Structures are given as C-alpha cells and as structure tokens.
Amino acid sequence: MSLDVERIRALYPALSDGYAWLDAAAGTQVPQPVIDAIAAAYTSGIGNTHGAFPASARSDAIVTRAREAVADLVGGDPGGVVLGPNMTTLTYRFAYALAKDWGPGDEIVVSRLDHDANVRPWVQAAERAGALIRWARVETPSGELPAEQYEELVTERTRLVAVTAASNILGTIPDVRRITDRARAVGALAYVDGVHATPHMPIDMAAFGADLYATSAYKWSGPHIGAVVGRPELLERLRPDKLASSSDEVPDRFETGTAPFADLAGVAAAVDHLAGLDTGATGSRRERLLTSMAAVEAHEQAELAHLLKGLSSLPHVSVVGSPARRTATAYFTVAGHTPRQVAEHLAAGRVNVWDGHCYAWELTRALGIRDEGSAVRAGLVHYNHRPDVDRLLNVLEDLRH
Structure with missing residues (x-):
C-alpha cells in the first residue's frame, strides 16, 4: 500500500x-485521463438524453457511468446519486425539498465547524418554515467539535442534523458516526458534507451513518460537478420543485436542466484515476x-x-x-x-x-x-x-x- x-x-x-x-x-x-475523457466525449459527439440516435445513447451511458463511479467512491447506491453543478446548489435544492415538511416546533441542528454551504441553506430553509435552528459549538482554540453535545442538541423535535466529515480550513475530523447515531435515535435525517473529506481518505457513507452524503468532483481531480448520494427509497419520498414536463424518476427528478455530459465523462474518469493511484490495488x-x-x-x-x-x-x-x-x-x-x-x-x-x-x-x-x-x-x-x-x-x- x-x-x-x-x-x-x-x-x-x-x-x-x-x-x-x-x-x-x-x-x-x-x-490527463480526465482531460482525455472530456475531450473524447466532445470528439465522439453527444446529444441530450433519451433520444433515438447514437449520440443521445452515448450521453445516457455517460450519465450512468458517472452515477456508478460516484457510488463506488462513497459506498452508495448508483440509483441514489444526484448530480449537479456543485455541492452548494444541490444542498439548497435538498433544503427546499426537505423543508416542505418542516414547520413550527421542528428543529434543525447545524454546526459552527461547517463550510457555510452546509449551514446557510438549512438556516434559511428553517426560517422560511418557522423551524428552530440549534447550533453545535466548536471548542476553541483546538477546533474540535465535541460529539457529546449532540445528546442534548438533538431532541424528539429534530428533523435534520447537518454536519461535516472534515473542516475545510482546520481539517478537523469529528466523530460523525456518534453524531448521526444520535440523529437516527430520534428519527432525524443526517446530511453529511463530505466535500473536504472525500479527497483525503477512504469513504463509506454507511459507516458515517449518512442519509445524504455530499461531495464535489473538483476536489478529487475531476471537473466542476457536485453530487449528493442518498438511498433511493429516501429520495422517493422527496418532492423537489421541477418542471412539469421533466422526469419524475429518482434520481432524475432532482436534476434540473440539461447536464454537462462531457464533464460527467470526466467524473467517471476521475474515479477510475483515484482507484489506480496505488498500482498494487486489486479487485473491484x-x-x-x-x-x-x-x-x-x-x-x-x-x-x-x-x-x-x-x-x-x-x-x-x-x-x-x-x-x-x-x-x-x-x-x-x-x-x-x-x-x-x-x-x-x-x-x-x-x-x-x-x-x-x-x-x-x-x-x-x-x-x-x-x-x-x-x-x-x-x-x-x-x-x-x-x-x-x-x-x-x-x-x-x-x-x-
């Protein structure tokens, strides 16, 4: 190794x-392999998805391969991989969808350790819904996020706990599993921001206890694409705003507009690149x-x-x-x-x-x-x-x- x-x-x-x-x-x-994959997609010719001609079929295959690659990277299900322009945009999208079921008396727990993309979308969605925001504190000057505080922060009224898998400035790796176990004990969802953690360690979103796990390909040698990975059955329960004419399938219903298909080819290539960093690695x-x-x-x-x-x-x-x-x-x-x-x-x-x-x-x-x-x-x-x-x-x- x-x-x-x-x-x-x-x-x-x-x-x-x-x-x-x-x-x-x-x-x-x-x-270079990622650059080549993006160039090859354009060179071969791509069209919008679900058409009757070969270029469209190539785009369909690119999307499928990108979902499979991200799922392999984080230990998720390809059917639960939502792709988008970046983690911030996707987190806002999920905040809007989830908050449709929030109201006065509900509580959302966020942390002061997190990148603002895993704070502000939840704060703003909670404010619109009349829900209460509860804050997890950071110990200073160490920069630790004490997991034991979640025993009191998370209550029977908690609907969602948002926490980072690693601080993007200090690198702090909190005890995410202890935090998400507390969320699960009261029936709350756990949204884990893995943008900073994913490039630095093996990732298993199930081991984190994440219901939804966010990552960004441009942090791990890919193009500027974000992804949120969840269980398909969880995504089926959510109703994001979308065009009446667009697909209602999961995960498609969360993906607005036409995807950057060539960049998605780069996503799969980036995951393949990571898998080959250790030339002695074997298996799937x-x-x-x-x-x-x-x-x-x-x-x-x-x-x-x-x-x-x-x-x-x-x-x-x-x-x-x-x-x-x-x-x-x-x-x-x-x-x-x-x-x-x-x-x-x-x-x-x-x-x-x-x-x-x-x-x-x-x-x-x-x-x-x-x-x-x-x-x-x-x-x-x-x-x-x-x-x-x-x-x-x-x-x-x-x-x-």
Missing part, C-alpha cells in the same frame, strides 16, 4: 509549471478505491506531519487549531502580515495557497479571526510531495522579522 507520487504527478499537466500547488482544498488540478473498482485512498491518507499524513513540524519551528508563524485528527490541511497566520500579504508573498515565491475565511464563515468567527482577514490555508493532496512543503516553509522563512 504505497504511492509512486512522481508517477502520479506526471499525469497532471498543470503541475509542470514549477509552482507548489498547495491550493487543493479549494479545488484540485485535473490529470470499489475495492481498489479503498486501497488507493488508504495509501493517499498515509502519504498525506506523512507530509502533513512534516509541514506542521516546519511551521511550528518558525517563530513568526502560528498554526490555527490543533484537532486530534485532521486531514492534510494547515491554517496559519504570520506575525506582522495580513493573510493576503502572506498569500501574495508565497505566490511570488511560486507557492499557491488560499487566504481568508474560505467560506468557513461561522468557524472563523468562533476562532476570533474573521474580521482580521482570517488566515492562510495550505492543503495537501495525493499529488503533493516533499519539495512542495519545503518550498512553502522556505518562502515563509523570508517573512521573519
């Missing part, structure tokens, strides 16, 4: 520019994914340890948060410099990072840093290697007073 990182890097054309690409928490680069695509993503996690954690050790050795750098278990994500500040100034300095040194709240709106406020520009985020994925980390540390050294 290991990665040949240099072999993997060679598959990514963008990485040849000499930069250290440490911006992956906002979106990864795309490997699902089995190869589990093996490869375990190798990814081990590789990233080794590089993260080196990064955190290096950051802690720089007296002018302060790492934000200290969760016990985290993805390969570091969030930090530099004394005497705003986060944007640090990001600009790193860009001049050919290091790509992000600065700001990164849509962790509630978390950066809880940490007391949102009004000061928040912090700088460096995110590692499977194609990052030790020279990327060392480049970041060396360029940060230049900012020491």
